[in-house]
Amino acid sequence: MVSTRDPVSRFPGPADTVTLTHVDHADLVHGDRRRTITGNRQTSWAFAEAYGVDHVDTAADAALSWAHSRAREAGLRPVSDGTGSALRLLAAATDAKAVVEIGTGTGVSGIHLLHGMRPDGVLTTVDVEPERQQFARQAFRAAGFAGNRARLIAGHSLDVLPRLADGAYDLVFCDADLQETLEYLAESLRLLRAGGLVCFEGVFADGRTVDSAAQTADVLRVRELLRTVRDSEELLPTLLPVGDGLLCAIKRTR
Numbered sequence: 689m690v691s692t693r694d695p696v697s698r699f700p701g702p703a704d705t706v707t708l709t710h711v712d713h714a715d716l717v718h719g720d721r722r723r724t725i726t727g728n729r730q731t732s733w734a735f736a737e738a739y740g741v742d743h744v745d746t747a748a749d750a751a752l753s754w755a756h757s758r759a760r761e762a763g764l765r766p767v768s769d770g771t772g773s774a775l776r777l778l779a780a781a782t783d784a785k786a787v788v789e790i791g792t793g794t795g796v797s798g799i800h801l802l803h804g805m806r807p808d809g810v811l812t813t814v815d816v817e818p819e820r821q822q823f824a825r826q827a828f829r830a831a832g833f834a835g836n837r838a839r840l841i842a843g844h845s846l847d848v849l850p851r852l853a854d855g856a857y858d859l860v861f862c863d864a865d866l867q868e869t870l871e872y873l874a875e876s877l878r879l880l881r882a883g884g885l886v887c888f889e890g891v892f893a894d895g896r897t898v899d900s901a902a903q904t905a906d907v908l909r910v911r912e913l914l915r916t917v918r919d920s921e922e923l924l925p926t927l928l929p930v931g932d933g934l935l936c937a938i939k940r941t942r
Protein backbone atom coordinates (compact mmCIF):
# COMPACT_ATOMS: atom_id res chain seq x y z
CA MET A 689 0.00 0.00 0.00
CA VAL A 690 1.48 3.26 -1.06
CA SER A 691 0.36 6.86 -1.25
CA THR A 692 -0.49 8.63 -4.45
CA ARG A 693 1.00 11.87 -3.15
CA ASP A 694 4.18 13.50 -4.32
CA PRO A 695 6.85 10.75 -4.19
CA VAL A 696 9.14 12.86 -2.05
CA SER A 697 6.63 13.04 0.77
CA ARG A 698 4.49 10.01 0.11
CA PHE A 699 5.68 7.74 2.93
CA PRO A 700 7.00 9.89 5.70
CA GLY A 701 4.20 12.49 5.62
CA PRO A 702 4.25 15.47 7.98
CA ALA A 703 2.20 13.80 10.68
CA ASP A 704 2.29 10.20 9.49
CA THR A 705 -1.20 10.75 8.12
CA VAL A 706 -0.57 10.37 4.42
CA THR A 707 -3.49 9.00 2.44
CA LEU A 708 -2.57 5.51 1.40
CA THR A 709 -4.17 3.53 -1.35
CA HIS A 710 -3.34 0.56 -3.58
CA VAL A 711 -1.54 1.62 -6.74
CA ASP A 712 0.53 -0.21 -9.26
CA HIS A 713 4.23 -0.33 -8.44
CA ALA A 714 4.97 1.44 -11.71
CA ASP A 715 3.32 4.51 -10.16
CA LEU A 716 6.06 4.82 -7.59
CA VAL A 717 7.84 7.19 -9.94
CA HIS A 718 6.25 9.88 -12.02
CA GLY A 719 6.49 12.24 -14.99
CA ASP A 720 9.53 12.01 -17.22
CA ARG A 721 11.31 9.95 -14.63
CA ARG A 722 8.84 7.08 -14.84
CA ARG A 723 10.41 3.64 -15.07
CA THR A 724 8.53 0.44 -15.58
CA ILE A 725 9.06 -1.81 -12.60
CA THR A 726 8.79 -5.38 -13.83
CA GLY A 727 8.83 -8.79 -12.18
CA ASN A 728 12.58 -8.87 -12.75
CA ARG A 729 12.97 -6.23 -10.10
CA GLN A 730 13.25 -8.75 -7.25
CA THR A 731 15.82 -10.73 -9.20
CA SER A 732 17.75 -7.55 -9.96
CA TRP A 733 17.79 -6.64 -6.28
CA ALA A 734 19.08 -10.11 -5.39
CA PHE A 735 21.74 -9.76 -8.10
CA ALA A 736 22.77 -6.35 -6.72
CA GLU A 737 23.01 -7.76 -3.19
CA ALA A 738 25.41 -10.46 -4.34
CA TYR A 739 27.39 -8.25 -6.71
CA GLY A 740 30.92 -7.46 -5.59
CA VAL A 741 30.91 -9.92 -2.71
CA ASP A 742 33.39 -12.24 -4.40
CA HIS A 743 35.90 -9.46 -4.77
CA VAL A 744 37.00 -9.37 -1.14
CA ASP A 745 40.18 -11.31 -0.39
CA THR A 746 40.03 -14.78 1.12
CA ALA A 747 41.04 -13.89 4.68
CA ALA A 748 38.40 -11.18 4.87
CA ASP A 749 35.81 -13.50 3.37
CA ALA A 750 36.51 -16.17 5.98
CA ALA A 751 36.44 -13.53 8.73
CA LEU A 752 33.12 -12.23 7.44
CA SER A 753 31.61 -15.72 7.48
CA TRP A 754 32.88 -16.23 11.03
CA ALA A 755 31.44 -12.87 12.18
CA HIS A 756 28.12 -13.74 10.49
CA SER A 757 28.00 -17.03 12.41
CA ARG A 758 28.67 -15.26 15.74
CA ALA A 759 25.94 -12.75 14.88
CA ARG A 760 23.48 -15.54 14.11
CA GLU A 761 24.26 -17.22 17.44
CA ALA A 762 23.70 -13.91 19.23
CA GLY A 763 20.40 -13.33 17.42
CA LEU A 764 21.74 -10.23 15.68
CA ARG A 765 21.12 -9.13 12.14
CA PRO A 766 24.33 -7.83 10.60
CA VAL A 767 24.40 -5.74 7.42
CA SER A 768 23.65 -7.59 4.18
CA ASP A 769 26.33 -8.18 1.56
CA GLY A 770 24.89 -5.37 -0.56
CA THR A 771 24.92 -2.94 2.35
CA GLY A 772 28.44 -4.05 3.20
CA SER A 773 29.73 -3.37 -0.28
CA ALA A 774 27.94 0.01 -0.29
CA LEU A 775 29.62 0.91 3.02
CA ARG A 776 32.97 -0.16 1.64
CA LEU A 777 32.46 2.01 -1.41
CA LEU A 778 31.28 5.01 0.63
CA ALA A 779 34.25 4.76 2.99
CA ALA A 780 36.57 4.71 -0.03
CA ALA A 781 34.71 7.54 -1.79
CA THR A 782 35.09 9.80 1.25
CA ASP A 783 38.75 8.71 1.59
CA ALA A 784 37.81 7.96 5.16
CA LYS A 785 40.56 8.11 7.73
CA ALA A 786 38.28 8.33 10.76
CA VAL A 787 34.93 6.52 10.95
CA VAL A 788 32.45 6.15 13.81
CA GLU A 789 30.24 3.08 13.89
CA ILE A 790 27.28 2.96 16.28
CA GLY A 791 26.46 -0.72 16.82
CA THR A 792 29.57 -2.91 16.44
CA GLY A 793 27.73 -6.22 16.68
CA THR A 794 30.15 -9.02 15.88
CA GLY A 795 32.06 -6.98 13.31
CA VAL A 796 30.45 -7.63 9.91
CA SER A 797 29.89 -3.99 8.97
CA GLY A 798 33.21 -3.06 10.59
CA ILE A 799 35.12 -5.35 8.23
CA HIS A 800 33.44 -3.74 5.22
CA LEU A 801 34.15 -0.22 6.51
CA LEU A 802 37.79 -1.03 7.28
CA HIS A 803 38.18 -2.40 3.77
CA GLY A 804 37.04 0.85 2.20
CA MET A 805 38.93 3.18 4.52
CA ARG A 806 42.45 4.43 4.02
CA PRO A 807 45.11 1.91 5.09
CA ASP A 808 45.98 4.13 8.06
CA GLY A 809 42.32 4.81 8.92
CA VAL A 810 40.87 4.11 12.35
CA LEU A 811 37.36 2.77 12.96
CA THR A 812 35.89 3.91 16.27
CA THR A 813 33.08 1.50 17.02
CA VAL A 814 30.62 1.60 19.92
CA ASP A 815 28.44 -1.15 21.36
CA VAL A 816 26.69 -1.62 24.64
CA GLU A 817 27.64 -5.34 24.67
CA PRO A 818 31.38 -5.90 25.25
CA GLU A 819 31.20 -9.65 24.47
CA ARG A 820 30.05 -8.86 20.95
CA GLN A 821 32.94 -6.48 20.58
CA GLN A 822 35.34 -9.26 21.55
CA PHE A 823 34.06 -11.23 18.57
CA ALA A 824 34.41 -8.15 16.38
CA ARG A 825 37.99 -7.65 17.56
CA GLN A 826 38.80 -11.25 16.61
CA ALA A 827 37.05 -10.87 13.26
CA PHE A 828 39.00 -7.69 12.41
CA ARG A 829 42.25 -9.45 13.25
CA ALA A 830 41.30 -12.52 11.21
CA ALA A 831 40.46 -10.26 8.27
CA GLY A 832 44.02 -8.96 8.40
CA PHE A 833 43.57 -5.55 10.00
CA ALA A 834 46.18 -4.41 12.51
CA GLY A 835 44.97 -3.94 16.07
CA ASN A 836 45.44 -0.18 15.89
CA ARG A 837 42.93 0.11 13.02
CA ALA A 838 39.95 -0.29 15.38
CA ARG A 839 39.08 1.50 18.61
CA LEU A 840 36.31 -0.49 20.28
CA ILE A 841 34.42 1.41 22.95
CA ALA A 842 31.97 -0.47 25.16
CA GLY A 843 29.09 1.62 26.36
CA HIS A 844 25.74 3.12 25.59
CA SER A 845 26.07 5.17 22.41
CA LEU A 846 24.44 8.27 23.89
CA ASP A 847 27.02 8.22 26.70
CA VAL A 848 29.98 7.56 24.41
CA LEU A 849 29.27 9.78 21.39
CA PRO A 850 29.40 13.11 23.31
CA ARG A 851 32.98 12.24 24.29
CA LEU A 852 34.15 12.07 20.65
CA ALA A 853 35.73 15.13 19.01
CA ASP A 854 33.80 17.69 16.95
CA GLY A 855 34.33 17.70 13.18
CA ALA A 856 36.93 14.93 13.37
CA TYR A 857 35.22 12.17 11.38
CA ASP A 858 34.68 11.43 7.70
CA LEU A 859 31.82 8.97 8.07
CA VAL A 860 29.35 7.93 10.78
CA PHE A 861 27.49 4.63 10.37
CA CYS A 862 24.42 4.14 12.60
CA ASP A 863 23.18 0.58 13.25
CA ALA A 864 22.10 0.32 16.88
CA ASP A 865 18.80 1.44 18.43
CA LEU A 866 16.12 2.77 16.04
CA GLN A 867 14.56 4.73 18.90
CA GLU A 868 17.75 6.79 19.15
CA THR A 869 18.24 7.56 15.47
CA LEU A 870 17.43 11.26 15.81
CA GLU A 871 19.99 11.59 18.58
CA TYR A 872 22.50 9.76 16.37
CA LEU A 873 21.76 12.25 13.62
CA ALA A 874 22.37 15.22 15.92
CA GLU A 875 25.62 13.71 17.17
CA SER A 876 26.70 12.85 13.62
CA LEU A 877 26.26 16.45 12.48
CA ARG A 878 28.60 17.50 15.28
CA LEU A 879 31.13 14.71 14.69
CA LEU A 880 31.40 14.99 10.90
CA ARG A 881 33.71 17.26 8.97
CA ALA A 882 32.10 19.30 6.21
CA GLY A 883 31.66 16.91 3.28
CA GLY A 884 31.46 13.92 5.61
CA LEU A 885 28.79 11.26 5.33
CA VAL A 886 26.22 9.84 7.73
CA CYS A 887 24.51 6.49 7.02
CA PHE A 888 21.58 4.77 8.75
CA GLU A 889 20.98 1.05 8.33
CA GLY A 890 17.50 -0.49 8.34
CA VAL A 891 15.27 2.42 7.36
CA PHE A 892 12.89 0.16 5.43
CA ALA A 893 12.15 -1.60 8.75
CA ASP A 894 11.34 -4.77 6.81
CA GLY A 895 8.78 -2.92 4.72
CA ARG A 896 6.96 -1.38 7.70
CA THR A 897 8.12 2.15 6.92
CA VAL A 898 5.87 2.25 3.85
CA ASP A 899 3.09 0.16 5.34
CA SER A 900 0.08 2.25 6.31
CA ALA A 901 -0.87 -0.27 8.98
CA ALA A 902 2.44 -0.19 10.81
CA GLN A 903 2.52 2.35 13.63
CA THR A 904 5.10 0.94 16.04
CA ALA A 905 7.33 3.37 17.87
CA ASP A 906 10.35 2.22 15.82
CA VAL A 907 8.54 2.84 12.53
CA LEU A 908 7.33 6.28 13.61
CA ARG A 909 10.88 7.17 14.63
CA VAL A 910 12.32 5.98 11.31
CA ARG A 911 9.75 8.04 9.37
CA GLU A 912 10.68 11.06 11.47
CA LEU A 913 14.34 10.45 10.67
CA LEU A 914 13.59 10.23 6.95
CA ARG A 915 11.69 13.52 7.03
CA THR A 916 14.32 15.27 9.13
CA VAL A 917 17.20 14.21 6.89
CA ARG A 918 15.29 15.06 3.70
CA ASP A 919 14.32 18.50 4.99
CA SER A 920 17.64 19.46 6.54
CA GLU A 921 19.45 22.31 4.79
CA GLU A 922 22.70 20.95 6.19
CA LEU A 923 22.37 17.59 4.44
CA LEU A 924 22.32 16.18 0.92
CA PRO A 925 20.52 12.82 1.19
CA THR A 926 19.85 9.68 -0.78
CA LEU A 927 18.16 6.43 0.18
CA LEU A 928 19.96 3.38 -1.17
CA PRO A 929 17.75 0.30 -1.65
CA VAL A 930 20.37 -2.15 -0.40
CA GLY A 931 19.71 -4.62 2.41
CA ASP A 932 16.99 -3.19 4.63
CA GLY A 933 17.48 0.35 3.30
CA LEU A 934 20.56 2.51 3.78
CA LEU A 935 19.82 6.20 4.29
CA CYS A 936 22.90 8.26 3.47
CA ALA A 937 23.50 12.01 3.62
CA ILE A 938 26.47 14.24 3.00
CA LYS A 939 27.05 17.10 5.43
CA ARG A 940 27.10 20.01 3.03
CA THR A 941 30.20 22.15 2.85
CA ARG A 942 28.07 25.32 2.55
Ligand SMILES: C[S@@+](CC[C@H](N)C(=O)[O-])C[C@H]1O[C@@H](n2cnc3c(N)ncnc32)[C@H](O)[C@@H]1O
Pocket residue numbers: 759764765766767790791792793794795796797798814815816817820843844845846863864865868
Ligand atom coordinates in the same frame (compact mmCIF):
# COMPACT_ATOMS: atom_id res chain seq x y z
C1 LIG B 1 22.18 -4.90 14.33
S1 LIG B 1 23.44 -5.03 15.50
C2 LIG B 1 24.81 -4.26 14.68
C3 LIG B 1 25.34 -5.11 13.58
C4 LIG B 1 26.64 -4.63 13.01
N1 LIG B 1 26.58 -3.24 12.57
C5 LIG B 1 27.04 -5.50 11.85
O1 LIG B 1 26.58 -5.27 10.71
O2 LIG B 1 27.81 -6.44 12.08
C6 LIG B 1 23.04 -3.74 16.64
C7 LIG B 1 24.04 -3.62 17.78
O3 LIG B 1 23.76 -2.40 18.45
C8 LIG B 1 23.99 -2.60 19.82
N2 LIG B 1 23.20 -1.59 20.52
C9 LIG B 1 21.84 -1.51 20.64
N3 LIG B 1 21.50 -0.41 21.30
C10 LIG B 1 22.65 0.25 21.59
C11 LIG B 1 22.94 1.47 22.24
N4 LIG B 1 21.97 2.24 22.71
N5 LIG B 1 24.24 1.83 22.36
C12 LIG B 1 25.23 1.05 21.87
N6 LIG B 1 25.00 -0.11 21.23
C13 LIG B 1 23.73 -0.50 21.10
C14 LIG B 1 23.57 -4.03 20.09
O4 LIG B 1 24.25 -4.54 21.22
C15 LIG B 1 23.97 -4.73 18.81
O5 LIG B 1 25.23 -5.35 18.92
